[in-house]
Ligand SMILES: Nc1nc2c(ncn2[C@@H]2O[C@H](COP(=O)(O)OP(=O)(O)OP(=O)(O)O)[C@@H](O)[C@H]2O)c(=O)[nH]1
């Protein structure tokens with residue numbers, strides 16, 4: 001008899017499946033297309049000998065977060081995400097373009113977006129324009145939280161922001177994603193730690209996405225940090241949708257199929273000229289448009 005479960009993490013071909021009923025963890029391989037299951041996937045699985053098992057089927061996904069690989073492929077990161085938390089940090093060089101790229105991907109999953117700015121204790125060493133840039137995201141309408149794992153500042157708000165669904169922590173390496181998980185879950189599941197030791201990664205840096213259960217009832221996925229992130233292939237409408245401040249102007253350009261690059265009568269460029277859309281965000285859009293094959 002097959003049972004329902006959820007993929008907690010995977011290392012190569014080996015997946016760790018949590019059974020829906022007894023919550024036990026089982027090392028599984030995947031049969032045929034089920035071999036593509038990722039962290040967060042709900043699956044049907046079947047026990048084999050010695051507590052191991054085989055994943056038979058991936059249940060329909062609400063969404064799947066991927067990123068393009070340099071060779072034109074796609075790397076699957078995690079599935080069934082309700083809240084995507086992009087973590088940045090005070091006292092570090094922030095790649096705002098990458099934040100925009102994440103947000104575009106999140107809007108198109110679709111999932112709710114949250115910007116979490118950690119290391120508030122290091123705010124004194126911020127770049128001069130850091131606070132102002134962060135404020136720009138608030139002004140667009142994004143929820144922005146500030147916290148410090150080190151001092152505990154703002155951590156109640158972080159706890160409350162994770163509801164009953166599945167949240168994921170995304171962002172550059174070193175911003176404190178795993179530290180946030182450890183703060184929220186002081187007694188991490190040792191079995192996961194054991195398995196992760198087998199992956200042969202001798203660093204602190206997170207190498208695979210792993211799902212944790214929060215005491216408040218929701219789930220939180222820690223993901224490996226990246227040096228750069230680009231959303232997967234998106235057509236122009238999807239790209240526009242990734243910039244919520246464009247919404248009031250869409251459909252107002254002279255041409256129906258306006259790409260907002262250089263067409264006359266473009267309502268988006270007009271809004272940029274009037275300062276209603278930030279030049280920096282508009283340039284982000286243009287770069288993604290150039291990179292997309294939708295042109
Ligand atoms: N000052 C300060 N340091 C912090 C804070 N949170 C985390 N750190 C430190 O930042 C470093 C990186 O933290 P990690 O939690 O490993 O970062 P990560 O985002 O999981 O990194 P990857 O797994 O590589 O993606 C560690 O040395 C942490 O101790 C904070 O609030 N303030």
Ligand SMILES: [Mg+2]
Pocket residue numbers: 177178179204205206222223224225
């Ligand atoms: Mg980490």
Ligand SMILES: [Zn+2]
Pocket residue numbers: 253258259260261263265266267268269
């Ligand atoms: Zn236009």
